[in-house]
Amino acid sequence: MAAGPRPLRLWSAAEAARLGPPEVSILIVSYNTRALTLKAIETLLDAGGDVLAEVIVYDNASHDGSAEAIREKFPRIHTVASSENLGFAKANNLASRLAHAGMLLLLNPDTETYDNAVANLLAFARRNPQGGIYGGRTVFPDGSLNPGSCCNRISIHSQLCRALYLDKLFPRSGFFNAEAIGNWKRDSERRVDVVVGCFLMIPKALWDRLGGFDLKYFMYGEEADLCHRARALGYTPMVTPEATIMHLVGASTNVRAEKILLVGQARATLIREHWAPWSVPIGLFLLWLWSAVRFFFYRLQALVLGRPDLPGRLTWDRVWRERNLWLKGYGEIQD
Known part of the structure; x- marks a missing residue:
């Protein structure tokens, strides 16, 4: 019988002498998602798996009391309250500078962690060092597949299909919906062009070598650019179905x-x-x-x-x- 979800072992700087270095630093950038962020952290700690992990929350000047609520409920988590909304890319870059682990995991605040996802993704990354950037499988709240955990790069073909609505008319086609890899259910290990930043693991050494996210990307496209640059160095981003989270998509962008x-x-x-x-x-x-x-x-x-x-x-x-x-x-x- 398969083991059930196991809680994350939470690392803090105050206990570093006793615990040793963390295995992974988990970066969460929040913006006016107080309830969702609290739920994301709760499920992360409850079901992330048997991994010694540091959690860093960088709050982008939320006006809903997010930073205060996180500090009150999770005092061992490192919470940073920015005085301005810096965007997803810069906030992650700054949060990464606070990380103590050799592996980083970017996690969106509108997610819920399932079935040892962090431990499974870390094990997958260790087995496949040539990947460089790693992701998992995402689902919607009803359990149905959310294909947005990864994608293929933009191409002339994919952009033409997108312009003419062919990707919407034939969503399960690998030809007409090539960018979203419409004919793949994310049920196998696979190399991909882009791992999406909602659930993205990368060695800190590679992240630092790439300079983190390019800051010109304020909200979207930063992970595609990161993966393009990693591929130029010879890495092959990969995903595994063994690491699953729920992702609501777009909770920080309402308009x-x-x-x-x-x-x-x-x-x-x-x-x-x-x-x-x-x-x-x-x-x-x-x-x-x-x-x-x-x-x-x-x-x-x-x-x-x-x-x-x-x-x-x-x-x-x-x-x-x-x-x-x-x-x-x-x-x-x-x-």
Whole structure:
């Protein structure tokens, strides 16, 4: 009979002389997700597995009392309350500087840890040192597969399918939904192009060698860029189905238009930085087409329904109106 979930062994600097160094430092960046973050930490400690782990929470200037609540309920966890919202990338970079372990695990605050996921992911990483970056399997609250734990890189083919809605029409197709690897249920160990930052493990030495996240990526795209740079060094990011978490997705971004704009800006930056020069104009045109198709679709839908205030129309009106801004991608940002 398989062993059930085991609690995480929590490391703290105050007990370092007795405990020795932690095996993994778990970094959680929170922003106005108080209840979710508390639940994430609770399930992490209850079901992370038999691993000596340091937990560092970096709160991005939440106004819902997140930092205070975490400190009160989990006093042995290192909680940092930032005075400003630094974004996901910079907050993780700063949190990593506080880490004492040789392995880092980035974990989103809108997650719940299942069945020794941290211990299983750590064991997987140790068995596969050539991977460099590691992820697991994510599910929705009802237990159904959330395929967003990993993906393939953006390509001309995948961006064309995305622009023409083919990835939505054929979500389980490996051809039309190539970026999301639609024909794979995340039920086997596999090399992937990108491990998503909601549940991402990386040796601290490699993280430091890469310089952590590129700070130009404020909210989205930073893990894709990190994986691209790791692959350039010869590593092959990998995932395992033996490490499972629940991920709600997008709990820190509530305004749909804002999220779409940030995603578009991130994709434009990845295309500009990681595609061959000859293909960059094609990629940017396909991003333009992606927004154009949706702009005209929702305009037509609003006209047919007699609903000029249709939310979809208002959202894509804004995305289309600001296309010349987000297609430029992110600018350079200094640490």
